[in-house]
Amino acid sequence: MSALADARGKAVDSRIKRSLRPPASLTLLCLCAALVGTALIAVTLGAAGIPLARLPAALGLWSDGAASPLVARDQLVLWSIRIPRIVAAAMVGGLLAASGAIMQGLFRNPLADPALVGVSSGGAFAAAAAIVFTDSYIGESIRFMQQQLLPLAAFAGSLATTIILYSIASRAGRTSIAIFLLAGIAIAAIANAGIGLLVFIADDRQLRDITFWMLGSMSGATWGKIATLAPVLAVALLACISIARGLDVLVLGEAEAFHSGVDVERLKRISIILVSAMTGVAVSVCGVVGFVGIVVPHLLRLAIGPAHRLLLPASVILGAILLVGADTMARTIVAPAEMPIGILTAAVGAPFFLAILLRQRSLISL
Amino acid sequence: MTPMLQASSVSVVVGGATLVDTVDLRVNPGEMIAIVGPNGAGKSTLLRMLSGDITPTRGTVELKQRPLRAYPPRELARHRAMLSQHVIVTFPFTVEEIVYMGAGDNSRATVAPLVESALDEVGLRGFRHRQLPTLSGGEQQRAHFARVLVQLACGEALNGPGLLLLDEPTSSLDLRHQIDLVETARRRAQNGTAVIAILHDLNLAMRFADRLVLLHRGRLAVDGSRSEAMTADTIRTIFEVDAAISYTDGGIPFLLPQTMRPVT
Numbered sequence: 001m002s003a004l005a006d007a008r009g010k011a012v013d014s015r016i017k018r019s020l021r022p023p024a025s026l027t028l029l030c031l032c033a034a035l036v037g038t039a040l041i042a043v044t045l046g047a048a049g050i051p052l053a054r055l056p057a058a059l060g061l062w063s064d065g066a067a068s069p070l071v072a073r074d075q076l077v078l079w080s081i082r083i084p085r086i087v088a089a090a091m092v093g094g095l096l097a098a099s100g101a102i103m104q105g106l107f108r109n110p111l112a113d114p115a116l117v118g119v120s121s122g123g124a125f126a127a128a129a130a131i132v133f134t135d136s137y138i139g140e141s142i143r144f145m146q147q148q149l150l151p152l153a154a155f156a157g158s159l160a161t162t163i164i165l166y167s168i169a170s171r172a173g174r175t176s177i178a179i180f181l182l183a184g185i186a187i188a189a190i191a192n193a194g195i196g197l198l199v200f201i202a203d204d205r206q207l208r209d210i211t212f213w214m215l216g217s218m219s220g221a222t223w224g225k226i227a228t229l230a231p232v233l234a235v236a237l238l239a240c241i242s243i244a245r246g247l248d249v250l251v252l253g254e255a256e257a258f259h260s261g262v263d264v265e266r267l268k269r270i271s272i273i274l275v276s277a278m279t280g281v282a283v284s285v286c287g288v289v290g291f292v293g294i295v296v297p298h299l300l301r302l303a304i305g306p307a308h309r310l311l312l313p314a315s316v317i318l319g320a321i322l323l324v325g326a327d328t329m330a331r332t333i334v335a336p337a338e339m340p341i342g343i344l345t346a347a348v349g350a351p352f353f354l355a356i357l358l359r360q361r362s363l364i365s366l
Numbered sequence: 367m368t369p370m371l372q373a374s375s376v377s378v379v380v381g382g383a384t385l386v387d388t389v390d391l392r393v394n395p396g397e398m399i400a401i402v403g404p405n406g407a408g409k410s411t412l413l414r415m416l417s418g419d420i421t422p423t424r425g426t427v428e429l430k431q432r433p434l435r436a437y438p439p440r441e442l443a444r445h446r447a448m449l450s451q452h453v454i455v456t457f458p459f460t461v462e463e464i465v466y467m468g469a470g471d472n473s474r475a476t477v478a479p480l481v482e483s484a485l486d487e488v489g490l491r492g493f494r495h496r497q498l499p500t501l502s503g504g505e506q507q508r509a510h511f512a513r514v515l516v517q518l519a520c521g522e523a524l525n526g527p528g529l530l531l532l533d534e535p536t537s538s539l540d541l542r543h544q545i546d547l548v549e550t551a552r553r554r555a556q557n558g559t560a561v562i563a564i565l566h567d568l569n570l571a572m573r574f575a576d577r578l579v580l581l582h583r584g585r586l587a588v589d590g591s592r593s594e595a596m597t598a599d600t601i602r603t604i605f606e607v608d609a610a611i612s613y614t615d616g617g618i619p620f621l622l623p624q625t626m627r628p629v630t
Contacts, residue, residue: 248467249467251459253454255414255419256450259417259450260443260467260513261440261517306457
């Protein structure tokens with residue numbers, strides 16, 4: 001009798017959803033290894049192929065004494081084009097994925113993504129406005145400022161969008177998911193209308209720059225842009241550690257998070273600024289690249305659980321892997337031409353988004 | 367005795383409606399108080415005000431003789447713990463992860479024994495690796511109660527007996543777990559914790575609380591012992607129900623509503 005009950009208990013036990021998480025250090029180690037692997041593959045592929053055998057010489061790790069013209073060409077391709085691009089893609093991917101994870105924690109909603117709800121569009125609109133207006137009104141003499149101005153404008157645009165979104169969607173400490181998504185759609189539409197207007201008044205050169213923002217591309221990556229990305233990424237990573245516990249507890253709702261000792265208002269402010277800075281600076285480098293912020297944290301939650309202390313750093317690494325991979329595809333599948341990376345991530349990410357929606361239809365009540 | 371909690375003439379006015387109207391309440395350490403009253407009487411609003419979640423429009427609330435608003439959130443959480451109604455968790459946190467959330471910044475190793483005993487007290491030890499959103503409403507409510515118990519224990523380890531606030535903690539629980547929960551709260555009260563719970567089941571309230579606070583239209587109608595609070599008259603005035611009140615062998619009153627239509 002008890003054996004029967006035991007067997008029945010085990011059968012029930014195997015069917016119920018248990019979650020045993022893999023150890024954190026192992027997860028991060030595996031992800032780092034995968035990132036190095038992806039980066040190595042990305043380095044060898046491209047319009048000018050550099051096979052693995054030539055890689056050590058091209059990287060300057062090993063030299064056979066006689067510098068052949070082939071090695072010189074490889075080195076030029078690697079250090080001035082390919083490596084900055086891969087590094088920038090990795091950083092942008094990390095920023096987008098982590099900002100998606102923070103935004104989902106903030107809104108307690110696995111479908112929140114900076115690109116989906118118009119935060120990226122707001123940044124792109126501000127960047128486009130900066131392109132058009134600095135050209136027209138500031139004049140040629142200080143065009144060099146554009147390099148510095150664009151990330152700032154994109155950040156300001158993203159920040160404004162996030163704040164508007166938050167104030168519309170939350171009332172009396174509760175965030176309505178339906179209002180949030182609908183407001184996001186409306187804000188994205190307004191930003192896109194603004195971009196359309198800017199396209200209308202832009203000249204040919206400005207038009208090319210703006211189109212670049214709207215489709216998203218890593219082709220503009222330079223060491224200079226990496227220098228802008230690096231400090232934001234570093235500060236964001238540190239900040240992520242400090243808000244991780246707060247975001248965990250916030251899943252209980254704002255009131256309950258406050259009861260548990262979280263300074264909810266401060267947490268929300270930090271999260272909003274972080275999401276805006278991370279999205280804004282990413283947008284300023286590569287334009288609007290969507291869905292990285294949804295796909296990456298969602299996959300990770302399935303594998304390692306939703307605790308932000310691990311989810312945020314893991315998102316940074318997996319986001320980097322994903323975007324380096326996507327960018328490598330973008331510049332190889334139609335070589336020597338290039339596909340905008342935003343098209344690729346949307347083509348993969350949008351069906352993924354629908355899949356999450358279908359899976360969680362019962363859990364998410366709008 | 368210095369009071370654990372002292373609310374002096376507190377009122378909450380929202381959009382012209384007075385939800386809580388000039389309530390005075392003094393709670394001593396080790397007391398177990400049940401707040402009862404009909405729907406819309408202002409019970410939850412009063413409790414959220416006592417937790418610091420809502421600032422009173424008028425009047426003051428002092429916890430351990432210090433104004434509630436003078437506590438930063440983190441410190442407040444070390445003196446009082448509160449269990450809200452209807453906590454919905456969207457991400458797949460496990461029961462264990464939820465219970466550890468009560469531990470604040472303390473290291474896992476330090477609080478592990480507290481977490482174990484809380485899981486035992488709510489009977490969820492075997493559910494620790496289950497994802498919370500896959501559990502029944504009652505099981506989720508017990509998991510959140512365990513989390514709140516851990517928070518209370520962590521705070522009390524630092525600051526001595528604290529305040530435990532429970533907003534309809536038994537709403538989704540079966541009879542066995544209702545009694546378990548109230549007995550757990552009772553044990554905390556015996557160690558000096560002041561417990562305030564909103565309870566809808568008047569018999570459960572009378573069985574466990576030292577003192578009953580009846581709210582009616584935002585005002586404090588009755589504040590007294592079981593026999594003072596539970597008279598046929600007050601039940602008729604406040605709940606609009608005729609009820610017979612009897613006593614158990616132990617002298618605890620119980621209530622039988624009389625206006626129900628007989629089953630035919």
